Amino acid sequence: MDEAAKADPSRLLELRAKIDAIDESVHRLLMQRAAVIDELIRVKGTAKNGAAFRPGREAEMMRRLAERHSGHLPLTAVEHLWREIISTFTALQAPFEVVACGEAVATVETARFYFGFSVPLSLAGSPAAVIGAIEGGRHDRLGVVPLPAASAPDDFPWWDELRTGQIVARLPFFALEGRPAATPCLVVAPPLADPVPPEIGCYAVRFSGEAPRADGDVAVLARAAAEGTTSCLVATPLSEDALRARLSSHLDIRPIGGYAAPLAPAAA
Numbered sequence: 001m002d003e004a005a006k007a008d009p010s011r012l013l014e015l016r017a018k019i020d021a022i023d024e025s026v027h028r029l030l031m032q033r034a035a036v037i038d039e040l041i042r043v044k045g046t047a048k049n050g051a052a053f054r055p056g057r058e059a060e061m062m063r064r065l066a067e068r069h070s071g072h073l074p075l076t077a078v079e080h081l082w083r084e085i086i087s088t089f090t091a092l093q094a095p096f097e098v099v100a101c102g103e104a105v106a107t108v109e110t111a112r113f114y115f116g117f118s119v120p121l122s123l124a125g126s127p128a129a130v131i132g133a134i135e136g137g138r139h140d141r142l143g144v145v146p147l148p149a150a151s152a153p154d155d156f157p158w159w160d161e162l163r164t165g166q167i168v169a170r171l172p173f174f175a176l177e178g179r180p181a182a183t184p185c186l187v188v189a190p191p192l193a194d195p196v197p198p199e200i201g202c203y204a205v206r207f208s209g210e211a212p213r214a215d216g217d218v219a220v221l222a223r224a225a226a227e228g229t230t231s232c233l234v235a236t237p238l239s240e241d242a243l244r245a246r247l248s249s250h251l252d253i254r255p256i257g258g259y260a261a262p263l264a265p266a267a268a
Ligand SMILES: O=C(O)C(=O)C[C@]1(C(=O)O)C=C[C@@H](O)C=C1
Pocket: 040, 044, 052, 053, 054, 055, 057, 058, 085, 086, 087, 089, 090, 093
């Protein structure tokens, strides 16, 4: 018998009965959620593999989760549970797989945190290989590409390789100091069924010569230089026209998707 039971066995039984009742409710609600998803498949028409992912809706759900959260349960623990739920339910609607690259432990941690364990995950050798997997004509894959350290140039401008594929999310969504699965990554997807305009737009921008410095509204997430041309992956809340006006002297600006603005919740 453990110490607590020796202290007050009846109280311990009572508390464990409460936990069992809560667990049963949570399980019942998850099964109800699965029944709603069956109906959602019919309404959304997500018959095609990989067609269920809605990153804008997910960001909105996570925002509400952060708003209603209180108490000492870590927000990132709840986030992790919800990510497992949402990703599992996405795959229940239309199976998909994730192809990621980068330093194995960090990448796998981030991809598993975000996409859970119901979804097959494979590691590709490079960002270019991830983009190849997304651009290869299959609609049931999502790619995860880590962002380089702020000052480090990329070897290869993988963002220039996006054709039909788009950047659709930035991980992690909750920007919290010391959080688990903290490696900053972008999620790349084939064309989504009903995309919503992203809060932060991403652009492939090519310059001859010096690349711009990041400023308040224009962040350079990655850059790669070759033969006098610098290619940058730029993220901005500005409209495309406003970005063009800001970077008027530059060669080529191409929209390549975007993501929901990461949230910095007060409560951890
Ligand atoms: O709201 C939807 O469209 C859903 O498919 C449901 C759901 C969810 O399980 O909550 C699943 C996948 C989407 O990425 C967003 C949300």
